[in-house]
Amino acid sequence: MLLIDRPPIDRTSVSSRLLRRLAEALPMGIAQIDTDRRIVFSNGRLAEVTGQPDGEHLADLLGSAPPADQAVLERALQTVLGGDDTEIELSLIHPDRGARRCGVILSALAGRTGYGTTGALLCVTDITDEAQVRAEILRRAAQDALTGCLNRAAILDELTAAVADGTGGGDAGTAGTAGVAVLFFDLDRFKNVNDTHGHAAGDRLLVTVAERLRRNTRDAHVGRLGGDEFLVVARGVPSSEQAEVLGKRLERAVRRPLKLGGAVTRPGASVGVAWSADPTVEPATLVAAADAAMYEAKKRRGARSGTTR
Secondary structure, eight states, X not given: OOOXXXXXXHXXXXXXXXXXXXXXXXSSEEEEEETTOBEEEEOHHHHHHHSXXXXXXXXXXXXXXOHHHHHHHHHHHHHHHTTOOEEEEEEEEETTTEEEEEEEEEEEEEOTTSOSEXXXXXXXXXXXXXXXXXXXXXXXXXXXTTTOSBOHHHHHXXXXXXXXXXXXXXXXXXXXXXXXXXXXXXXXXXXXHHHHHOHHHHHHHHHHHHHHHHHTOSSOEEEEEETTEEEEEEEEEOOHHHHHHHHHXXXXXXXXXXXXXXXXXXXXXXXXXXXXXXXXXXXXXXXXXXXXXXXXXXXXXXXHHTOOO
């Protein structure tokens, strides 16, 4: 039997055509770039994902990413062209489909000798739907189911982040510095509302208070600690005096009349305020200080009215 071998150039050509057909069949965008980030090869799916049909340079295909994501991409390219594989997510503006979220796997390509990097292979996938589902799961995990506020864990995480970010940039009480304000709200005689009007009315009161707190705080975060207790965390508050002003404004907003069980009532609330511009302060210390101030306010109100909670 006579075996006819293909010339090497023919075998290379067949392999190249096979790889190209394989790349076109993949359900993701593929791009091969050289060390100057010029596009050596790309498949048709990449044009569908990015909305950019042509381009000689990687920036032509991924240039619609916002500045923050461009910085992420730049670091990833430096990593992969340095010889290490990496993976990132970024947003792109598709000309027909609008904002899309994409996952990008970057794999380094080495030369024949195994030394040095000749370029990289990028696999780009539209993960917008998955990212939206993930964001919704995270949102629900951080949200109080009744009021829509942050839940206890999430608002305490926000406080920890606010302190760790060094919002204040100075010692507590130093004039001219910005700090973190913590406002602890507790509704007065909330049990009486439940007993008199029912738990549905009590739930409505909690929802209304949460809405009023959110509506009257622009950059602050509002969380429900549980029961009838709320915590407001505000960054960039210039002084303890301004924190007190914020507390009084929110207290007035909460106390506006509300119709419950067919009768108009004015919700009562006690608020305690704590403030610090010290980036080393313990978040728990701020919460405890605001809690203590709230109970002092409640006692003073009870003494004036002759009632207790």
